[in-house]
Amino acid sequence: MRRLRDLMADTRPLRNDHFRRLWLANIITVVGAQLTVVAVPAQIYQMTGSSAYVGLTGLFGLVPLVVFGLWGGALADHFDRRTLMICTTTGLIGTSALFWVQAALGNTDVWLLLGLFSVQQAFFAVNQPTRSAILPKLLPAELLPAANSLNMTLFTAGAIGGPLLAGVLIPVIGFSWLYLIDTLSLFATLGAVVRLPRLPVEAAMKGTPGLRSVIEGFRYLRGHPVLMMSFVVDLIAMVFGMPRALFPEIAHTSFNGPDEGGLVFALLFAAIPxxxxxxxxxxxxxxxxxxxGYAVIVCILIWGAAMTGFGVAVALADQWQQAMLLVALLMLVVGGAADMASAAFRTSMLQSAADDAVRGRLQGIFIVVVAGGPRIADVVHGASAAMVGTAAAAAGGGILVIVGTMVAAVAVPSFIRYRITRTPTITQ
Incomplete structure (x- = not known):
């Protein structure tokens, strides 16, 4: 029984009043946010009947995420982080309310909807690095992996449950009510943020946060190889090892699913989360x-091996279709678990090993890497599959992850040697 308790999620961070309030509020907020994530492209398609317009959400979302993710990190290293979180959370409430208003009024202008989506993503891009940068102020370093695991588990569960709930609710209550639910749910997070203590930045940078401060963040990263490696190995894992662009073709051609989607398609997309x-x-x-650092390397090697196994299962699907579908899904599940652990460790390293004065900027870079890596992977895997087929593209990508990670580990041995220093008490 004790061994089972040791395996279960470490909930000690929830003993901290501030972290607990933020985490519990996110249970409500994450589901509401996912309703909007589904409602926006669905409303665009209803307006236009065009997948090309729906695809513009990627562009209108990525650009502000990159620009304001980097700039938001600089803001988080300049202003009191509690104040910045209050401002950005209020901005998210405002944009969600505008989503509700435009849907309730029967808006048919797709550019208005895309513009609102961009503004929302800009507020989100500033909010997230700030939220991550405050954790070391609330918790000791040894509890950061547990705290990040709790946050990521909650976010991923919402990413699964939210779209399913939205798919059921859209035909019943329409888009406007989904946006309204999202708007109201954000007040839970605002309430938790308002109750945080003041969170000034230690040795905060002087002057106006702009391009120079962003560049200083990259310079700091270049001078700290352990932190730099946390980004490098993540890019290796995602660019070479994320096969999601292949899922539609694999579901259709390897497992005989309908070309418009179907159960196998849904299972493939749901397996990693x-x-x-x-x-x-x-x-x-x-x-x-x-x-x-050593744990990150092991987790990414498991991710690479799982993606290799996924590609092999796809290659053997012609002979043992049902059995290989189960194997393929299992490999994606294993990969998802390894990626979660890797992300928890990498985020914790950024939070604990970086100086407080640059934490926000590094978290901004982290958001850009996390958002950009899978999108680059979509292009790489799509092009590779056109040349060598989906099975070879997936398996080959997994092998490249293993090779690239081992090369990176040998090149920067300080990353493997990195370990945390434990403190005896938990800050309340």
Missing amino acids: AGAVIGGIFSGWVSRVDRQ
Whole structure:
């Protein structure tokens, strides 16, 4: 029984009043946010009947995420972070309310909807690095992996449950009510943020946060190879190892699903986040790991091996279709669990190893890497599959992850040697 408790998620961060309030509020907010994530492209398609317009959400979302993610990190290293979180959360409430208004009034202008989406993503891009940068002020370093695991598990569970709920509710209550639910849910987070203590930045940068301060963040990163490596290995894992662009073709050609989607298509897309949720539930071990750099390398090697196994299963689908579908899904689940653990460790390293004065900027870079890596992977895998087929593209990508990660580990041995310093008490 004790061994089972040790495997379950480490909930000690929830003893901290501030973290607990933020986390519990996010249970409501994450589901509401996912309703909007689904409602925006669905409303655009209803307006236009065009997948090309729906595809513009990627562009209108990515550009502000990159620009304001980097600038938002600079803001988080300049202003009191509690104040900045109050401002950005209020901005998110305002944009969600405008989503509700335009839908309730029967808006048919797709550019208005895309413009609102961009503004929302800009507020989100400033809010997220700020939120991540405050954790070391609330919790000791040894509890950061557990706290990040709890946050990621909650976010991933919402990413699964929210779209399913939205798919059921859209035909019943329409878009405007989904936007209204999202708007109201954000007040839970605002209430938790308002109750935070003042969070001034130690040795905050002087002057106006702009391009120069963003560049200073990159210079700091270049001078700290352990932190730099946390980004490099993530890019290796995502660019070479994320096969999601292949899922529609694999579902149709390898497992005989309908070309417009179907059950197999849905299962493939849900498998990685499902693995992340399972990994989060059984993440009690992450708090006991001191050698976090070594743990990241092991997790990414498991991710690469799982993606290789996924590609092999797809290659053998012609002979043993049902059995290989199960194997393919299992490999994606394993990969999702490994990626969750890797992300928890990498985020914790950025939070604990970086100086407080640059934490916001590094978290901004982290958001850009997390958002950009999978999108680059979509292009790489799509082009590779056109040349060598989906199975070879997926398996080959997994092998490249393993090789690239091992090369990076050998090139920067200080990353593997990195370990945390434990403190005896939990800050309340």
